[in-house]
Amino acid sequence: MIAERGTRIINLVQAVNEALDLALERDPRVVLFGEDVGKMGGVFRASDGLQPKYGDKRVFDTPLAESGIVGFAIGMAMAGLRPVAEIQFAGFLYPALDQILSHLGRMRHRTRGRFTIPLVIRAPYGGGVKTPEQHADSPEAILCHVPGVKVIIPSSPERAKGLLLSAIEDPDPVFFLEAIKLYRGVKAEVPEGYYTLPIGKARVVREGSAATLIAYGGMVEVCQKAAEVAAREGVELEVIDVETLVPLDTPTLVESVAKTGRAVVVYEAMRTGGFGAEIAARLAEEALDYLEAPIVRVAGWDAPYPPFSAVENFYRPDAKRVLEAVRQVLTH
Amino acid sequence: MIAERGTRIINLVQAVNEALDLALERDPRVVLFGEDVGKMGGVFRASDGLQPKYGDKRVFDTPLAESGIVGFAIGMAMAGLRPVAEIQFAGFLYPALDQILSHLGRMRHRTRGRFTIPLVIRAPYGGGVKTPEQHADSPEAILCHVPGVKVIIPSSPERAKGLLLSAIEDPDPVFFLEAIKLYRGVKAEVPEGYYTLPIGKARVVREGSAATLIAYGGMVEVCQKAAEVAAREGVELEVIDVETLVPLDTPTLVESVAKTGRAVVVYEAMRTGGFGAEIAARLAEEALDYLEAPIVRVAGWDAPYPPFSAVENFYRPDAKRVLEAVRQVLTH
């Protein structure tokens, strides 16, 4: 929490909207664009009201082409602007993956700093709200395997606002994924005005000693719910919000496991190759001596995110599955 | 080795060529295409001589468009053929990732088996031969995070031939990545004629008791080299060739670690989010009680594959780095 400021209770999408507004106001190099971003203010209203305020040169609609959007944004960033591009849903980042993998994080390296890409790519991600197919995807693991980019996934309105402003200030490309489930699902106090939060730091959002739950984005509230339930049974779980996936704050994770001796990693993407694997791998390398039980992953199954609404809630991890995993590591 | 057959000593690209030839001969539904695949026989000659033999309806050149190639192949597979598509280098799979992530492994699931995609996508991958930028990429982790596909990376001519024939027979989409470094770098005995090898099985390619080296593709020979050096010092390392990354043969890995108590995972892709993370995560979940030392990953650094020839060999893991990791796990 930022001291000495007024706060209001707003939801995550409003927090994003505020951050965008402040960034546009503060830095004339900031431009905002994507599909339906301008006139309509975004399908989730993240850019609501910004085109009237800053004009259609700074906030604008693009053609329907994600590779075009990202490529265009890369060019604008190289030529001196600070673009913030929206991809309508993270599952529609896929057509842009060539631009992302081939250029986004490589341009600085290959030109030894001559050309750089201060670009933020925002996208809603994740399931839980009965959107069809790709609309519910969680492709963060792929983005985390892209060299030279940063990846942030906030879990609350306050964090979203401050981290997005940091991302826009960052000299390098940043992915900023926003859990659709949280957009209107959580309201919380958010400081007024401009503030930034540090990129690259994980946060202990609940202290405990029995085991560590590690999550990010939409899974943080699931873990908090699980921790509340466990607490009622006298089991104190520590909950860590990873927040920045790349660069990953491994020390904070290791420190927690050093204390609890047990870790459960929670993510909603398909299990195999998900970012939770990276977290588990780091713990298996740097915290092995502390581990008193296997590292259990609670994740989406190795199947497409269900296109079938009635059963999607069996795919996305919930508190029940997290608690089963907790039981597993505690009874090991 | 397949019993009761003649063998010849050939290299990996020749083994691939033989498999393609046999598949075209055996199944009239098999068609082969990609950039420079037809007239020229492929930039690495994998389809050398096949267009003259089977005609330009079955072996043909496509326009220069990878999303087009994969989409086209998906359509052909749905409509009854058995396409084998070549992507010229695995780093050029990126433009096709939307087709891959959105459709390749989802079509069977979303249509409850009404439409299926028996398609093999072959691509050379990996570094070590001074090719520029994307030409040296190792994107297998991304492919392993695609629901509904299989991923195979052979480490020898004999395995390549039999596994490629299995892949072409498989009713589901299969990625088949071939290490460029091995194309002409290894010659070995390969059985004549048609034979298949099982998908989904890891192989112990060298037995040992001190620690387990886990690798695939071009890194298997690096691990074998390391194991030879270690053996001279009296340290017997077990080397496992993962071979099929998805579906992963976890039991074979766990069994080895149960024996050795120590694991080093080796891959040449960028470390963070690489497929070695999945391997480590599975061991941390299923073999924790056997582990006497941290699981160490030896991988590419968290940077783009170097576009700079003179230093690329500092990126790609070699026997020296593998042995350092071995020392680390042995002295823990």
Added chain:
Amino acid sequence: MDTVRYLDDDGKPLRDIPLSEEELLAGYRALRRARHFDERALVLQRQGRLGVYPPFRGQEAAQVGVALCLEPSRDWLLPSYRETAAAITFGMPLSKLILSWRADPAGWGAPPEVNMVQFYIPIATQVPQAAGVAHALRLQGKDAVAAVFIGDGGTSEGDFHEGLNFASVFDAPLLVVVQNNGWAISVPTQKQMKVQRIALKAQGYGIPGVTVDGNDLVAVWTVARKAAARARAGEGPTLIEALTYRVAPHTSSDDPGRYRTEDEAEAWKKRDPIDRMRGCLLHLGLWDEEKERALSEELEAEFVAAVEEADKASEPRPWEIVEQVYAEMQPDQQAAWNYLHGGEA
């Protein structure tokens, strides 16, 4: 570039109509069937008995006219989410379509005798696949064509371009139908592209491009029939731009008030494809109020029966989410299946 039209805005023929009386009547019936479904589906949606639903009101002729040229067990249809009208005409059972928009597994996957791939969600990805389907049909010596649908917005995607180029290079028997309905969610066609006519894009691929009045069933049907004949003759694909308008919201969750005024939609309502086709039939003396009433009753009965049929589908079971990932279940899916089935993972 001229727009192909056969009917004026009231449905009066502007020139000789190359369709038989039976065809005209069948065409009108197909339009009405589609419209009936759309109207009733929106009601179901509001009742919470469908998921997000993308209505096609005003675009019936553009879809039906193409589907009428196709034979479902021989030809192939690759639709975007907008093409429920095409799906209906192509032969998809209404109950399946209801289940499909209910996001129920029982609706996903056409019956074996209907070659319709499931509605495509990721824009434009269907185009290269359609080129592949069409080419495969040809390689297998089948006398069949494929039809793929896409929107004006979708033409901006790379896959539209790659798919068209593949289709043209291989002379694939394919109809590429662009429904230019004026909007891609909130973005009007004029902001999506500089070119005035989407059909002009065909020139970049060396294939024929036709702009047709997409609210004129006779025109769409005739143009599509010609393109299908061309395709079957091995002469390759045709790009058909059907000029139409999305009278309704983008989907059941969209609010067009945020980006357009009602006037535009009102003007297009006067060119309603069904009214025009009825006008044509009336003009030719092929239709009357009695027939209209009988048709309405028939369609309502059909729809009610379809809903009943759909409602009979058993609730999807949790473990279905890991079924049909591979032809044979693999260890990871089996473990998940066991867990979801009540055991432990």
Added chain:
Amino acid sequence: MDTVRYLDDDGKPLRDIPLSEEELLAGYRALRRARHFDERALVLQRQGRLGVYPPFRGQEAAQVGVALCLEPSRDWLLPSYRETAAAITFGMPLSKLILSWRADPAGWGAPPEVNMVQFYIPIATQVPQAAGVAHALRLQGKDAVAAVFIGDGGTSEGDFHEGLNFASVFDAPLLVVVQNNGWAISVPTQKQMKVQRIALKAQGYGIPGVTVDGNDLVAVWTVARKAAARARAGEGPTLIEALTYRVAPHTSSDDPGRYRTEDEAEAWKKRDPIDRMRGCLLHLGLWDEEKERALSEELEAEFVAAVEEADKASEPRPWEIVEQVYAEMQPDQQAAWNYLHGGEA
């Protein structure tokens, strides 16, 4: 569609030449400089002093003619791997280019006063980026244009399409230059696309498309100059198809004997852009053997000096592979750096 030409195959002017004598001389010099580099680079390559090298022989005019319209510290150049000639003319120091093709970090990254992005390896990805660069220049009120190069094969990629559409929709000040050199490695242009003229593709984007004789420097320069003026005036992008031929192998590792006969290349060698330009100068009485000899000597001296300069670059150090990944080094890179620097990871 006509092909813009100013010189016949021998270099004789076919019409009034809209270039001054100084310009003609500067143009010839630029062509010769490029050719000299290419010839000497191939020798270096064979000596193992360059990595894989993509020669541009025969395509000099198509590249030089465009680059001559650009000012390196104001305008931008986004080249594919094929455009070393454009890079030379645009102002890239030869020593940097040698280092670049030596895959040495010292060559990657233009000097601050030269807005050339590093040669693009993944085909067509430069096009949307170029649209973005051009649009950003305009938004910042700069009187500047961007030029992007791509090959005939590259036009098949989705990014070509998306980039052109973005450029046209935003009226970006951009020259999109397609060098139609007949081949994409082993695939001839006729198998790459059905359309006869790549310039026709412009019609799909509502922008001008011009086909120019790419071996006629006067024609290319004149067409590019007009397109640049148009762009600067805010009228948007132009698609320029330069008809030329890849006389040499695709790269130093290619063997064209696998896919084409020598006849075709021989025919094109008779239309060599440098011979034609020299023919033009001779015809206009602006050139003689003495000048030619002096120029050759000058260029050789320049090249030798450039190689010397390049050879001075210090060996890249292992830890550079994890430098410049981020503006500030992050923990994972730091650990790698420490290891590579001789410590432990």
